[in-house]
Amino acid sequence: MRRLLLLCMITVSVFILIELFQRYSKESWEFEKEFQMNLGDAVNSSTRCKPVNKILFLKTHKTGSSTVTNILNRYGDSRNLWFALPVVENAFHFFWPHPFLLRYVLAFGRQPNILCNHARYNKEPMHWLFPKETTRYVTILREPREHFECIFNFFKLQRYFDDLRNFSNPLEVFLHNPEFHLEKLNFNVTGPLNLLKNPMLFELGLDTEHQNDFAVVRNYIHFLQQEFDLVMLMEYFDESLVLLKRRFCWTIKDILYFKLNERRNKDKQNISKYSKERIQEWNFGDVLLYNVFNRTLWEMIRREGPGFFKDLELFRKAKETMTKACLREGNFLTRPYSGRFVKGYALKRNISSELDDTCNKMIMNEIPFVNHHRSKMVKLFQRIDSAKNRPNFSSL
Ligand SMILES: Nc1ncnc2c1ncn2[C@@H]1O[C@H](COP(=O)(O)OS(=O)(=O)O)[C@@H](OP(=O)(O)O)[C@H]1O
Numbered sequence: 479m480r481r482l483l484l485l486c487m488i489t490v491s492v493f494i495l496i497e498l499f500q501r502y503s504k505e506s507w508e509f510e511k512e513f514q515m516n517l518g519d520a521v522n523s524s525t526r527c528k529p530v531n532k533i534l535f536l537k538t539h540k541t542g543s544s545t546v547t548n549i550l551n552r553y554g555d556s557r558n559l560w561f562a563l564p565v566v567e568n569a570f571h572f573f574w575p576h577p578f579l580l581r582y583v584l585a586f587g588r589q590p591n592i593l594c595n596h597a598r599y600n601k602e603p604m605h606w607l608f609p610k611e612t613t614r615y616v617t618i619l620r621e622p623r624e625h626f627e628c629i630f631n632f633f634k635l636q637r638y639f640d641d642l643r644n645f646s647n648p649l650e651v652f653l654h655n656p657e658f659h660l661e662k663l664n665f666n667v668t669g670p671l672n673l674l675k676n677p678m679l680f681e682l683g684l685d686t687e688h689q690n691d692f693a694v695v696r697n698y699i700h701f702l703q704q705e706f707d708l709v710m711l712m713e714y715f716d717e718s719l720v721l722l723k724r725r726f727c728w729t730i731k732d733i734l735y736f737k738l739n740e741r742r743n744k745d746k747q748n749i750s751k752y753s754k755e756r757i758q759e760w761n762f763g764d765v766l767l768y769n770v771f772n773r774t775l776w777e778m779i780r781r782e783g784p785g786f787f788k789d790l791e792l793f794r795k796a797k798e799t800m801t802k803a804c805l806r807e808g809n810f811l812t813r814p815y816s817g818r819f820v821k822g823y824a825l826k827r828n829i830s831s832e833l834d835d836t837c838n839k840m841i842m843n844e845i846p847f848v849n850h851h852r853s854k855m856v857k858l859f860q861r862i863d864s865a866k867n868r869p870n871f872s873s874l
Pocket residue numbers: 538539540541542543544545628632712713715736737738739740741746
């Protein structure tokens with residue numbers, strides 16, 4: 479009797495396993511099929527042009543830039559491209575907020591393909607390392623009012639001001655009279671405090687002392703128009719990426735992403751009409767910058783023709799497919815930087831091994847990616863330098 483029961487249990491288990499395996503294979507096959515259909519454009523476009531693989535991405539703070547950096551990290555990693563990495567081990571930026579210098583980059587005697595970690599724009603050294611003729615210069619901007627709210631609250635800028643700390647709405651109090659509060663700062667402005675006025679122009683290289691001069695601001699924006707091949711906008715993230723894909727001869731697969739670094743709802747502040755107006759006045763340079771590049775983006779999209787919107791649709795479908803394939807439903811948190819929690823993801827169990835690597839890398843923050851590129855380089859150098867690689871002339 480016992481034997482019979484055991485036999486029955488084994489048979490049932492085998493059936494369940496077979497059923498699970500079949501269902502999993504079917505799902506995974508359907509995913510591949512749907513995915514390939516969505517990527518139909520990719521095959522055609524890549525046969526007609528040569529993909530761009532030399533990119534300087536000027537990573538601005540709190541603009542969706544970590545999501546773009548993740549896309550670039552994966553693109554370069556899968557093709558073994560060369561990354562410009564910070565010279566200091568464990569650093570994940572190029573001595574930001576100092577203007578970028580060549581000596582901040584790990585020198586491996588080879589021209590890098592991609593720079594995508596925080597660096598402050600500095601024309602000469604950047605052009606030297608990433609010649610304009612062969613490189614595409616890209617950056618991303620965000621609507622200035624929402625951007626300033628995010629900068630102020632994410633970096634908790636009130637902590638630098640004795641007279642702001644105890645208010646329930648320090649942002650509004652600061653905006654009431656920014657100059658008054660800034661004058662009271664009794665130490666040199668450092669780190670994120672540099673982002674207190676026209677944060678995007680500052681990151682793009684305009685020094686603080688010029689931020690109030692309308693003529694300089696206007697001329698500087700004109701200069702940036704010459705410098706950057708593509709200025710993405712966070713509010714039109716997908717449109718910007720599809721434009722990048724088309725201009726850089728990439729595929730839809732190359733630009734897939736999951737939104738990274740999103741604050742928890744309780745950390746976001748709904749700002750009043752008054753605060754919005756004050757931010758607009760205070761950051762007039764960023765407002766002008768955003769408006770200029772908003773017009774440029776839509777002009778570029780218009781020139782792409784109707785095929786652009788077909789691509790956009792395919793891209794959004796492919797993103798949905800990828801989300802279903804990789805991510806578990808629910809609310810999760812992650813801590814990309816010490817002391818700061820943001821929305822995160824949990825991966826589904828039983829993802830195929832090929833997809834597992836992609837899904838894992840899609841949710842990977844810039845810090846582990848820098849370490850990943852660094853150790854890949856070290857391993858490559860060890861292999862090339864290895865004594866075993868020296869030609870053996872004795873057998874000739
Ligand atoms: N794809 C996409 N679309 C729209 N918005 C996006 C996207 N990716 C990131 N985000 C938002 O960008 C904010 C984080 O920006 P960064 O990644 O540049 O931050 S960081 O400077 O690297 O810490 C953060 O904004 P807040 O949520 O307001 O903090 C993210 O929600």
